[in-house]
Amino acid sequence: MIIRQLFERESSTYTYLLGDEASREAVLIDPVDTELDLYLRLLSELDLRLVAALDTHVHADHITALGALRERTACTTMVGFAGEVDCASEGLEEGKIIRVGGIAIDVLYTPGHTDDSFCFLVQDGATRYLFSGDTLLIRGTGRTDFQNGDPAQLYASLHRKLLLLPDDTWVYPAHDYKGWTVSTIGEEKRTNPRLEPATEAAFIELMNNLDLPNPKMMDVAVPANRACGRQAEGRG
C-alpha cells in the first residue's frame, strides 16, 4: 500500500493519500480545498486514480476539498451524516468497509469531538494504521464544546474503542500543532495527558474547563463543509 501524509499549514491539517499498488486506485482522507492542485499533481505523478474522498467529520477549521475533488475526478465522497451534507455521495456508519482496490478501510463511529466523527482503520500486512481524525491527537484529543461535541461520548470512543486496538497500531491524526507526525496507540496510552483521568467524570470535568477560543474559520468552514466545500460566494 502506498501511504502519504500531507500537511496543510494554515489549519495544521494532515491529509492522507492511500493507494493500492496493484489496481492504482486511491483514496484521500481529510483533503483541504486550498491543496486541490497539489493532490491532483501527486495522484498523477504516482499514477493513481482517485476513487474516493473521505472526511473524518465536518471540520470547523478548514474547508474540505470533497466537492472539488468529486467535480474534478468523479470520485465517491463520504462523510458521516450524508443527509446533512447534501453533496456527499454516501454516508459513513459503524462497521462499514470501504474498498479501494485491495485496500479495506474499516469505519469506526467515534463521536465526542463532534457527533459525526469517524475513524478509519486500515491493515496492510501486519501493519495497522488508524486515521484518527480529531478523536485522538498526538498527546491530545479534539475539543468537545461545539458541533454537538460531548465529553462522555468522547471518553467512550477513546476508552471503549480506540484504546482497545493493539499497542503497535500507528495513529495518524487529522492535526498536529507542534509539528509531530505520527504516534502509536501504546505511546498515547503512556503519554497522552487527556487519557490520564481515571474516570469518565474526571475526563468530563477536564474537557468542560478547557476554555478554548473558537477556531478562526469556524463560521465559514462549518456551513461550507456541509455543502462539500462550496462557500456562499465561492465556486459553487
Add this chain to the structure above:
Amino acid sequence: MIIRQLFERESSTYTYLLGDEASREAVLIDPVDTELDLYLRLLSELDLRLVAALDTHVHADHITALGALRERTACTTMVGFAGEVDCASEGLEEGKIIRVGGIAIDVLYTPGHTDDSFCFLVQDGATRYLFSGDTLLIRGTGRTDFQNGDPAQLYASLHRKLLLLPDDTWVYPAHDYKGWTVSTIGEEKRTNPRLEPATEAAFIELMNNLDLPNPKMMDVAVPANRACGRQAEGRG
C-alpha cells in the same frame, strides 16, 4: 528502529529522530533551536537517550539546536567541517559510519548546495532511508548560489551518488514547502524537474538562472550555526 519526522513551521524544516529499540540510544538530524523542549520531551516520552546530533550542513534559514542539545544531553555533535564550527565534537566525512546503538548511519559527502553538505543513509532490515538534507528535495533540490554552492558539484552528487541508490530508497529531505513529507529515489527520478536536464551543462544553466531571494534568516543563521546555534547576543 524508531523513526520520527518532526516539522518546524517557520523555516519548513524537517528534523528526524532515529532511535534504537534495544539500546534506547537515539540521534537527531537537523534539529532546530526553537524546538529544543519538544525534542527533550519526545526523547523522554519514548524512553530514548540522545547520544548524537547531526546537521546535514550549515543551514542558512534556521538556527541549529546542536549546541543547546550538547549542553542539555552531553550528546556528540557532528557537522561537515568541524574546523569551521568550533563547538562541534566531530566532523563528517565520506565513508564515515556513525553508530547509534544498533543503527549504522553511512555518511555520504554530497557537496553542491553548500560545500559542507552531507547525506545520511540508514538501513533497517530491507528498508533504506536517505536523509537527503538540501541536496535532494521532493520535486526539487537545494539552491547553489551561496555558501560555496556549486551546480556542477550538485549535479555530480545527485547523478553520480544519490540516484545510484535503489529506487525504493525512502527520501526524507530537510525541507518541504508544500507540505509533502517523503518520497523515494525512483519517484524523484521520474518526477523531479531538477533532474530533467540531460546534461551537466543544462543543469548548471538552470541553477544559475533561478534568481531566488536570500533566506530571511541567512545573515543571522549562518554565523550562529558556525557557533552551533549561539547567537552574538544569545544564550552563548
